[in-house]
Amino acid sequence: MNRIQENADGWISKDVWSACLSEDDPITPGDQIALGFDGSIRGDATGLVGVRLRDGKLFVLHLQENPRDPNRPDWEVDALAVEAAIANAFKTYRVEWFYGDPPYWQETIGRWALEHGDDRVFEFWTNKPLRMVNATERFHSAAAVQDLSHDGDPRLTGHILNAVTREVPQGTLITKSSPRSKKKIDLAVCAILAFEARADAIADGRLKIKRRRVVGF
Template sequence: MEYGAAGILYDCREAERDIDLKDEAAVRAGVIDAYGDSHWVDVDGIVAAILDPRTAPAVAYRFYLNNIQENADGWLVKAEWDACLDEDDPIRPGDQIAVGFDGSLRGDATGLVGARLRDGKLFVLGLWENPRDPKRPDWEVDILAVEAAVKRAFETYRIAWFYGDPPYWQEAIGRWAITYGDDRVFEYWTNKPMRMCEATERLHSAVVVGDVKHDGDPNLTRHCLNAVTREVPQGLLMCKDSPRSKRKIDLAVCAVLAFEARADAIADGRMQSKRRRVVGF
């Protein structure tokens, strides 16, 4: 469509809305429609970018097909996240897992998420979230409860790799490394954009192609779907929809760290370790 005014020309072409992004012929037709007579455009390159499973549907519709999208900056698509639900193979004590930890004290939530090594299944080990109760203006994270949850996780599961974001909890993470092994517990600074962008993209891609599972925990789902993306020089960074937003994403951060910990544990050969046999007398 074109709108003219004195000194202004607005020209915007939209492809057919909600085309099947996995149908190459439909995608190609949509790109050609969206770009019209812009003959210099690399149609093949754009089609390949849209078909790339790492490209979020919202990005494909908005940036390549000129479709206006609600929550276009959302990190995950609900339908794709829901498709990763697995209720048939529950996490069991003794399973080998990786863990991601993101901690706060007052404002943001503190969370602990596990990822089973053999299939990447995500599950929540703990969440401490400000209830925003006017009667409890001085609410703080129950540090002893967090410590107990970490201890319980190490006692219940075979934790191969643990990543923790250090701010506010650097001393605790150091103690956990001493207690549970500095070859298993590591700091992971989420304020390093390059590293975090890459880790975030790995989990996003796994969700898109169905290479990750989750147990349907409503808090994990809520936090993951609350997350949006912000473009930085290093790529797309996951973040809240605004700095003061009450829509928390801390479990999503934990999931990214847990999934990254799982990848590093597997790369280090730790999934080859055999389950310890417990013999009763």
């Protein structure tokens, strides 16, 4: 049996991520986007990240993190807030492709597919190593050459920089620095799924670029 090897190397460096910052051309309602969702119930964070199809710009749509408050030992993710975030994303933007990690949320993702279209909402099992390795490597390569960007949201930046690499037989995945670490990486997973959703949406021919009409004189 192949053994997983872990190391403490940062997945994406601060310098690389900073170079991908783009404060111009903000995301606006009506933009074509893809979505990545990673959900939990209690322990890990639950997040939703979008990415614009035409330029690969990432942005955070929702995040809930366990506050680790001893006065709230029974804290759980607010499922209604998640539902509202999903509904608002589909209402505000032209969502072309959605990837959601099913554990804890499989029935809900199935319902979202019924509500928003099973040609737009899909499961993406992050525990399937080969598929996740390929998606992770594509994201990393795009960041290295600035083929993606982000709006500087500190929540996404924090999760991206918290992620360290984990070697499996299929290649490189990301993980927390230790199982008990309070430094979350869930938005990094969401970003990977969103970026993969964007690639599949474009490959499916869903990117529609409006061209300005040029009037001659």
